[in-house]
Amino acid sequence: MTAGLSRAERRLRRQNPVAVKELRGRMRGARAFIVLTVYLFLMSGFMLLLYMLSTASQDIYGFTSGGQVGRTLFAGIVAVELFLVTFIAPAFTAGAISGERERQTYDLLRTTLLPARKLVVGKLVSALAYVFLLLLAAIPLQSIAFLFGGVTEAELILAFVILGVTAIVLGAVGVFFSARLPRTLAANVTTYAVTLGITIVLPLVVFIVFAIVNSTIGLRGIPADVQAALLYGLLILVATNPLATAFATQYWLLNKQSAFLFTETVTGSDGVIMQVTLISPWVLFTVFYLIVAAVLVFQTVRRVRKIEG
Amino acid sequence: MTEQSAPNIPDGGSAEAISHTPIVPPVVPADAEMIVETRGLTKRYGKLTAINNLSLQVPKGAIYGFVGPNGAGKTSTMRILTTLMLPSSGQAYVAGYEVTKDPRAVRKVIGYMPDFFGVYDDMKVWEYLDFFAACYDIPEKQRPEMISDLLELVDLGHRRDDMVDKLSRGMKQRLCLARTLVHDPQVLILDEPASGLDPRARVEIRELMVELANMGKTIFFSSHILADVAEICTHIGIIEGGQIVMQGSMDEIKRRLMPHREVIVTLLDKADEAKSVLGGVAGVVEVTMLPDEAGRKRVRVSFEGDDTVMSNMVQALASRGIPMMNLTEQSHDLETVFMKVTKGIVT
Numbered sequence: 001m002t003a004g005l006s007r008a009e010r011r012l013r014r015q016n017p018v019a020v021k022e023l024r025g026r027m028r029g030a031r032a033f034i035v036l037t038v039y040l041f042l043m044s045g046f047m048l049l050l051y052m053l054s055t056a057s058q059d060i061y062g063f064t065s066g067g068q069v070g071r072t073l074f075a076g077i078v079a080v081e082l083f084l085v086t087f088i089a090p091a092f093t094a095g096a097i098s099g100e101r102e103r104q105t106y107d108l109l110r111t112t113l114l115p116a117r118k119l120v121v122g123k124l125v126s127a128l129a130y131v132f133l134l135l136l137a138a139i140p141l142q143s144i145a146f147l148f149g150g151v152t153e154a155e156l157i158l159a160f161v162i163l164g165v166t167a168i169v170l171g172a173v174g175v176f177f178s179a180r181l182p183r184t185l186a187a188n189v190t191t192y193a194v195t196l197g198i199t200i201v202l203p204l205v206v207f208i209v210f211a212i213v214n215s216t217i218g219l220r221g222i223p224a225d226v227q228a229a230l231l232y233g234l235l236i237l238v239a240t241n242p243l244a245t246a247f248a249t250q251y252w253l254l255n256k257q258s259a260f261l262f263t264e265t266v267t268g269s270d271g272v273i274m275q276v277t278l279i280s281p282w283v284l285f286t287v288f289y290l291i292v293a294a295v296l297v298f299q300t301v302r303r304v305r306k307i308e309g
Numbered sequence: 310m311t312e313q314s315a316p317n318i319p320d321g322g323s324a325e326a327i328s329h330t331p332i333v334p335p336v337v338p339a340d341a342e343m344i345v346e347t348r349g350l351t352k353r354y355g356k357l358t359a360i361n362n363l364s365l366q367v368p369k370g371a372i373y374g375f376v377g378p379n380g381a382g383k384t385s386t387m388r389i390l391t392t393l394m395l396p397s398s399g400q401a402y403v404a405g406y407e408v409t410k411d412p413r414a415v416r417k418v419i420g421y422m423p424d425f426f427g428v429y430d431d432m433k434v435w436e437y438l439d440f441f442a443a444c445y446d447i448p449e450k451q452r453p454e455m456i457s458d459l460l461e462l463v464d465l466g467h468r469r470d471d472m473v474d475k476l477s478r479g480m481k482q483r484l485c486l487a488r489t490l491v492h493d494p495q496v497l498i499l500d501e502p503a504s505g506l507d508p509r510a511r512v513e514i515r516e517l518m519v520e521l522a523n524m525g526k527t528i529f530f531s532s533h534i535l536a537d538v539a540e541i542c543t544h545i546g547i548i549e550g551g552q553i554v555m556q557g558s559m560d561e562i563k564r565r566l567m568p569h570r571e572v573i574v575t576l577l578d579k580a581d582e583a584k585s586v587l588g589g590v591a592g593v594v595e596v597t598m599l600p601d602e603a604g605r606k607r608v609r610v611s612f613e614g615d616d617t618v619m620s621n622m623v624q625a626l627a628s629r630g631i632p633m634m635n636l637t638e639q640s641h642d643l644e645t646v647f648m649k650v651t652k653g654i655v656t
Contacts, residue, residue, distance in 0.1 A: 015443065015449075017440055017443030020440075020443070021429070021432070021436070021440045024432075024436065025429075025431045025432065103427070103429070104423065104425045104426070105428070105429060107388075107393055107421075107423055107427070108421070108423070108427045108441070108488070109444065110392075110393055111391050111416055111419065112416065112441060112444035112445055113413065113416055113417065113444065113445050113446055114444040307392065307393065307394065307409075308388075308394045309394075309395050
């Protein structure tokens, strides 16, 4: 397809003018670096606070567990980052297309040869690039947890994947509503409603269901296959939101030493013992949300491409 | 389809050259091909018909003034021509491409400036043009020179590294015009290019438009400022209530609407006698009595021919001792034409 193109033409096809423009604007002057510095400063302060709190708690022999401190620091930083991603990714994208309309530059872009795909992807990529910059910048802080032990590289990588996928899907939600709704305000409100649904409401639902399922599993009178089905259902529910996914992934990582597949044993009412093979929730979460993000981006491109009737 | 190429701004197209260029619109041959054409174009918004069976014809190389009152359907027509909106029925062609069937080809040949600035305030002047050049697939290597040429053309070369929000209104408008040129389009579609500008900025925009037309671009622009249109247009289309009420070259329209020259003769007395005397002068087509004005009698005389006929009228009246006070030729300006053909209908 691209065989007949010159190097310059191929280069031109790869470039995304929207992403270049957005990144240039976002990183212009001292603002971006001041924000980054303040962010790292606050994160460091937060870590210090967590460190002081965890070292203050001693076990019955008067010792502080290094592994416990490491895990607390790590979990604290990841929680703050999740909070950050939840707020920043939609904020950067919910005004992406509607902002062009309000600035009255949308029509100009639509009469150029810029494909709708490049416009949408450029907006999303530039917004996510800054979010990823913030996440990457905090990795050295997260790595301090290694000094105390209790945290593995696998946890660090998986936390980054979960945060990254969350940023991508929330960014896609923002761009989607930005193209659908005429005003940035409406797009922002709708995007944050969805975001809160994913990050607050769903974890609550998961927590309630988990409590019910947990009390059910192992109960007499429930067959093993029903318990297995409940476990699968719980796993799927966990994978619908980043918070539950992060907790469950770490739980199973610590208890089963597996980041991918593991088995749980359930005992049925008839005394049947069943080995249930489960997949780590981060895998389901990643696959599910990347598909959702792809569908949202595709729909946004269709919307942008559509000529006003 | 012509290959995409970087703009080719002639050396003469510098700011210096423009500021001394008299406003002389290009001459468009009568048999020039139509570069913008609509056939039976109709646009309805629910029950409201914004454009009704509109048939436009813009010859190649023309400066076509699209004139009409607010709400006449000018912007709707332009949005269809620029592939931003679909018509309810009818066809529109730009450079031979049907706008609904081949929008990408149409976008390659048009430069569109809406009736608002549409600028990114958080960009530098050169970045703004570079961004749009990239959107038009202009190779990176060609952009710096092209941007310099365009900025010189619109007299913004010295503001290259300034932020766009620091520019004045007139400068922003000129920057927008430069933006429409980044891909060297054949047709410029400009919606109210002079609206909201101060008198000096308006003159500058007008001069730029003529300069661009002389560089071979076809300019299709809308306006409700008749003076702008009258001074620079080669062609005009008057739209009202979503319909073209008249279009053609400026001379053609004036001829069609005012086939005869007209004078108003003001008399102290003997108006009836004057009417019969003037009716007998060779070349006079029609003599009409007008109502008195401040006690003075008035007669309108339509005639064919040159100034000799007017001189003969004066002599005929004087020889009969009819007390004539003055004789004034009626001007055939665009405003008169406009008022004659429009009825004040707004959709």
